[in-house]
Amino acid sequence: MNEHVSPGAHVNPSANASVARPIVSQRAGVTVTRVGVHLGAEITGVDLRKPLSDDEFKAIDAALVENGLIIFRDQDVTSEQLMAFGRRFGELTVHPFAPNEGKNAPELIKFRNDETTPPFGTDVWHSDETFRAEPPMATILCAKEVPAVGGDTMFVSMSAAYEGLSERMQRLISGLEAIHDMKPFRPLFGKSEDERRKLQQFELIYPPQLHPVVRIHPVSGRKVLFVNPQFTVAIDGMEERESRALLDTLFHQALVPEYQFRHHWAPHTIAMWDNRSTQHYAIHDYYPAALHGARDDQGRPRRRRRPRRSVDHSPREICRGCRRRRARRPQAALTRGSRARQARTPKKPRKPTAQRGNGPWNVGLGLSSAASVAFSPPAP
Numbered sequence: 001m002n003e004h005v006s007p008g009a010h011v012n013p014s015a016n017a018s019v020a021r022p023i024v025s026q027r028a029g030v031t032v033t034r035v036g037v038h039l040g041a042e043i044t045g046v047d048l049r050k051p052l053s054d055d056e057f058k059a060i061d062a063a064l065v066e067n068g069l070i071i072f073r074d075q076d077v078t079s080e081q082l083m084a085f086g087r088r089f090g091e092l093t094v095h096p097f098a099p100n101e102g103k104n105a106p107e108l109i110k111f112r113n114d115e116t117t118p119p120f121g122t123d124v125w126h127s128d129e130t131f132r133a134e135p136p137m138a139t140i141l142c143a144k145e146v147p148a149v150g151g152d153t154m155f156v157s158m159s160a161a162y163e164g165l166s167e168r169m170q171r172l173i174s175g176l177e178a179i180h181d182m183k184p185f186r187p188l189f190g191k192s193e194d195e196r197r198k199l200q201q202f203e204l205i206y207p208p209q210l211h212p213v214v215r216i217h218p219v220s221g222r223k224v225l226f227v228n229p230q231f232t233v234a235i236d237g238m239e240e241r242e243s244r245a246l247l248d249t250l251f252h253q254a255l256v257p258e259y260q261f262r263h264h265w266a267p268h269t270i271a272m273w274d275n276r277s278t279q280h281y282a283i284h285d286y287y288p289a290a291l292h293g294a295r296d297d298q299g300r301p302r303r304r305r306r307p308r309r310s311v312d313h314s315p316r317e318i319c320r321g322c323r324r325r326r327a328r329r330p331q332a333a334l335t336r337g338s339r340a341r342q343a344r345t346p347k348k349p350r351k352p353t354a355q356r357g358n359g360p361w362n363v364g365l366g367l368s369s370a371a372s373v374a375f376s377p378p379a380p
Helices: 013-020 054-067 079-087 158-163 167-173 183-188 193-205 240-255 320-333 336-344
Strands: 024-027 030-034 041-044 069-072 091-093 138-143 153-157 177-180 209-212 214-216 223-225 232-235 260-263 269-274 278-282 293-295 301-303 363-368 372-376
Touching (some): 030 054, 054 069, 054 269, 069 260, 079 091, 079 138, 158 223, 158 240, 167 240, 209 214, 232 240, 269 278
Parallel strands (some): 041 069
Antiparallel strands (some): 024 030, 030 041, 069 269, 138 269, 153 260, 153 278, 177 209, 293 301, 363 372
16 A cells, blocks of 8 residues: 655644554564554454463554554454453453343354344444443454455544544534434334333433543544444534534544545454444445345336435434424415414424443454454553
């Protein structure tokens, strides 16, 4: 990869720091090779089936902070070996909604995705579990079986996304807090009375949380744009229209290709990403075409309707703007005076009561077709 800056071009020094870093570096026998400009590095010279020395671990930990995403190829590890690797970073935690291995290893999540068991809610930009007061510090994912074509995962540097904002926008969002909610997981609960009670219990355990819109990475010290379309529902203290407009602008930063890296999976590949500074998007493009279309009795193709998507590219049955337009249609017979009165007295939107997130970051650890775990940083 050739990296250069045109002579005389205006360059943000902090943004250009990632370009100036060496492509290949070595420490304690661990080789780190950058594969992306703003994030992404492949690590060689280690065997994760064996315990790491302290120097090897420090080199891997530093590479994670510096690159946001680190990739290990040809690591045919067992679930126990993966969890042992995760424990080097801290205490393992449990994802409250993902399927796990039960009593034997509740931290371990197994993903087996195919046409009969499609993945749930991962085709949207997000940082893992920001609806929690203490979101996961990092996630580790090991691929055991991969599709012949497709199934890549996109990653984006949210520190680069922040640095890409204008200075005026950076000043505007500095000090703001956003409300993060467990909204993607509510459809997991049914409509029966028992299911509603279960949902209410989870809502009490995981109430909406407040997190800064701009976070400071605790290790690198870099500023990070910390909002995502999967869990961030509003800017605290703003009206809904203002909040939605600002969030749509900030969500769009993850869509800039220059800040992204596309990871192609292969069997026994391990990826570990820093949830404090990155977001990711699992591309759902590896299903049979029959899932996206059908044919009528005469054999003509018939397109199957998909959920509409909002500006932030998160799947919803209908975006808020469409919902408002539908609500207005029955009011076509209103007099001009009644419409004017409604315009003068708009209803204030209801906002979730949010708690302010604090405490240490945890670390999540995942395995596709194998397992997943989570952990918190060790005490200083």
